[in-house]
Amino acid sequence: MTQGTINATVDELIARSNRLGADPTNTNYAGGNTSAKGTETDPVTGDPVELVWVKGSGGDLGTLKPAGLAALRLDRMRALVNVYPGVEREDEMVAAFDYCLHGKGGAAPSIDTAMHGLVDSAHVDHLHPDAGIAIATAADGEALTERIYGDKVVWVPWRRPGFQLGLDIAAIKEKNPQAIGCILGGHGITAWGDTSDACEQNSRWIITTAQAYIDEHAKAEPFGALLEGYGALPEAQRRAKAAALAPTIRSIASTDRPMVGHLTDSDVVLDFLARAEHTRLTELGTSCPDHFLRTKVKPLVLDLPADASVEDCQARLRELHEAYRADYAAYYERWADDDSPAMRGADPLIVLVPGVGMFSYGKDKQTARVAGEFYVNAINVMRGAEGLSTYTPIDESEKFRIEYWALEEAKLARMPKPKPLATRIALVTGAASGIGKAIAQRLAAEGACVVIADLDPAKAQEAAAEIGGPDVAVGVGADVSDADAVKASIDAAVLAFGGLDLVVNNAGMSISKPLLETTEADWDRQHDVMAKGSFLVSREAARVLIEQGLGGDIVYIASKNAIFAGPNNIAYSAVKADQAHQVRLLAAELGEHGIKVNGINPDGVVQGSGIFAGGWGAKRAAVYGVEEKDLGKFYAQRTLLKREVLPEHVANAVFVLCSPDLTHTTGLHVPVDAGVAAAFLR
Incomplete structure (x- = not known):
């Protein structure tokens, strides 16, 4: 040949x-x-x-x-x-x-x-x-x-x-x-x-x-009759309830190790959960080795109707989780011997909620999504088997032999070491351009799933596509000065990736005027976007972070102007000082929940900046008597290091603050200004 x-x-x-x-x-x-x-x-x-x-x-x-x-x-x-x-x-x-x-x-x-x-x-x-x-x-x-x-x-x-x-x-x-x-x-x-x-x-x-x-x-209804009250909720109500439950369910799935989540609310899943036989069949577990290696031998199933309150669902899920962990530990003990690998974790990878859908979990978004796809495969298998006969998966002992196979353990050991921000879910506001986009790119490069929130949803989606698509980043529209829009963006984050760990308050604008030319409308608009906007984002994010119980990070992109007083900049500099103090206040309040709150004070970030491109650059250049094209170089020459500050330098600081190497730091402001002595923290 x-x-x-x-x-x-x-x-x-x-x-x-x-x-x-x-x-x-x-x-x-x-x-x-x-x-x-x-x-x-x-x-x-x-x-x-x-x-x-x-x-x-x-x-x-x-x-x-x-x-x-x-x-x-x-x-x-x-x-x-x-x-x-x-x-x-x-x-x-x-x-x-x-x-x-x-x-x-x-x-x-x-x-x-x-x-x-x-x-x-x-x-x-x-x-x-x-x-x-x-x-x-x-x-x-x-x-x-x-x-x-x-x-x-x-x-x-x-x-x-x-x-x-x-x-x-x-x-x-x-x-x-x-x-x-x-x-x-x-x-x-x-x-x-x-x-x-x-x-x-x-x-x-x-x-x-x-x-x-x-x-x-096959018989007409292999999963049995419809259960009263277990049918699918209307889409808007279903998605709202899913967003409300997602932090609790992620907390459950992440007890042993942090997980990323995925929601599947397809007709296949919702109809299965609305049928009388779903409880019996889910207890039998999956059969194909590929299925249960991805989904665990069986899911956690909420045993409440679709119209149960969020609070009742949360309480019952926590009770069921305790029982699930005990049941899984007993399964391990029944079949483990001296040569078996240690138990890898007792949390569910699939959580089924009648009327709402299926939450699936994994070490990253793709793994979580695929786990959900595998359980849909399992539902289809059960439907076919029950339609013709009786679904009879392989014995529990055989499932254990494969789940805790030495060869499977060796395969897991060969997997590459996770990136520093693996399993972390980040939301960055104002992230379709400039500093925000650089932050989103850096966080994704370090393993995080990223939600790009921006006033322009089309640009947000375009930026997300550049980063890597829906298993890595999604783009959503968000006016941070609107409380409903902020909640919608946080809901979008938890629906996309299962939860939230890291929030960067970066959205901003700048009105550069002297005191006597600054109108009341200027003042209100500047504060609505940055002071109020940061407050709204942090408040909604904190609700998720606290419910998850996994700690988290909130980072404010403040400014050198929060410390240093310059001319013709009353509204912008005042609001940056407001943001800087929000960092201190929230660090003091949220620390008991393991949530770190820190700030970054950049200066002179001209390249790629939407603020500078929108007229701020021309006005600042006029104040300093230089050409607008030379503004970045001008800022660099007045620094101690004589270096121009770029968006990626700010992104680097965000990563460091949220990395595994800085777990004991909160309430800090990090200057990223190449050295401005007048803005040194005192």
Whole structure:
């Protein structure tokens, strides 16, 4: 086989993987794996060598690239059969795959590698389609498989993924030459084919045939009758209640370690929670290993109707959380042995609230969102299984063996160290340009999820898109002088990311006039935006921070003018002094809740500044007798360090104040002015 043919084999595999992975009816995000076999010349011996290319550990089929494949020698893989020590020691076989690798680079082989290498077919797909798992988790799944597929698809009883499962499927393929694939009990499907196209067609046929059978034969209401009072609230009411409950639920989910959240209020979730059987089914937990590794074995379910008050829901959620933690600890104790990893945490990753929706949690927004997607997959699986039969997931002991698998622990240990602000959720006002935008960019770069609030919502959304999209940043409109608009922006933050940890009061404007030219309207407008605006933002943010009980940071972008008195600037400088004292007052009041409040006093930040571009620069330049274009240089020359202050310098200071290295500092004002002696703090 030529190099061009080899590349074509890999190209076909990638294209097939991307097509299958792009369709959520075929498999969940990062779920399943695909492979292709071919021949390459060994660069050492010059002899042909048979290889298998298989999706590596942790990759996603929909976005798979060649670097995400592991390439292994088939002769060495097949030789592992001779040294296989049996199911009690099969974890050792994953390490043995490393001795089968061909060439440099590539991904780490996954636990499913044996399935792909040992099955005698040029192309193999292993997928987690909802329809397929519905058959796999039905109480009579084996009989259903025969009824639906005849002898074209073979039932495989549940077995934990690994080398023995690969041997089992290889034996089934050999004994059933007419078969195109199998249903893996409790788990998913596997299909094979002589060509890449044939393999893909077989995978799709197994999935669509299962779905068609479910559609035709399932009972009308597999989740039971509607429960009175448990139906979905109207959208506006639902979102308002979700925002009110989000801080409490995040507090629950973050007891052991901080989490980022995601809200799913789709019809699938809301209808499930409105049905009589949802309590029984949620208690049974999920079945597919990919599902419960992301969602924990079962969710926390609020047992109150949709119209229950926020206060009643909060109180009941806290009670249920205590019971959930005790139940999870008992689950761990039931199945742990001396070799089991330590318990990783007893908090739920999925919280279900009737009438409102599902809150899902993870180490970042993407992980939280995907956990929610996986539980939607689980709901679809339960619907299919209950529609045809009775939903019967794998045994609890098997779930534990996978959740606390040594291989899973090793996989977690390989994950990169989190960034300093990972799991933190920030809201920055006035963040579509200038200092605010630089702050938002720096916080996101350090791992935070960021809400960009700005008077211009279109510019806020544009800035968020530049930073990285909805898993990293969202943009919202906010007039900080309007209490309702401020509350809406805080609600948007908790709905987008599950809560709030860090607030930067940066929104501002400047009216540069002498005393006698400053009107009452000028004074009121300046104070409405900056003094009142900072107060409103801090007040609404504090409600969330206190309810969460996770501490937090509030940072004010004040000014050198809060300390230093200059001419023709009465309204702006007075309001900056107001902000500076708000820092001290709030630091004193909020400290008991673990909330730090600090300020930054910049000066001369001309570059990228919306204030300077809006006329302030021209007026200040006139006061100092310089060209407007030279104002930044002028400010720099009057400093002790002779350096111009840029927006990123202010952003650096915000990061330091909120970083893990400055956890014991509150009530501080940090000058970022390149050294202005007259503005030294005294």
